[in-house]
Amino acid sequence: MSDYNQAITAPYPTRFGLPIDHAGANLSNSNWAVMPTSSYRKANRFGREMAAHFLQRLKDDPDNVGSGVLGHIAGDIDFQDKTVTKGYWVGFFSHLERHLYPSVKQCDVFVDLAFVQAEYDHRAQYANELAKLED
Numbered sequence: 001m002s003d004y005n006q007a008i009t010a011p012y013p014t015r016f017g018l019p020i021d022h023a024g025a026n027l028s029n030s031n032w033a034v035m036p037t038s039s040y041r042k043a044n045r046f047g048r049e050m051a052a053h054f055l056q057r058l059k060d061d062p063d064n065v066g067s068g069v070l071g072h073i074a075g076d077i078d079f080q081d082k083t084v085t086k087g088y089w090v091g092f093f094s095h096l097e098r099h100l101y102p103s104v105k106q107c108d109v110f111v112d113l114a115f116v117q118a119e120y121d122h123r124a125q126y127a128n129e130l131a132k133l134e135d
Helices: 042-059 069-075 083-106 109-134
Strands: none
Touching: 042 069, 042 083
């Protein structure tokens, strides 16, 4: 286990992934199983720390980039929660925004989008051609 996962002992997840038995919102195998809290400020701080763990996970395992882990995290969050516990997700996404900005500042996001879309289209065309050969 990496040092960054041992550095913080808090009531929130620090290893994000897509388990085979991924079952959804705030279950024990969820990507977002946070403990209730009475402090928005504390929840916000822990949310930022969770984002740092998520970013480090991407850095350590770049094969997960683009695999939808962030979507599964978002899918596990109860955005209807009106308690101070919402500070977890506010801090989490705010910290991600801080790290997105330097990246997008250095590229034309629409040129990049076109490149990514062309790559996905190429993969889909290849898969279709393989399927035809198998028939």
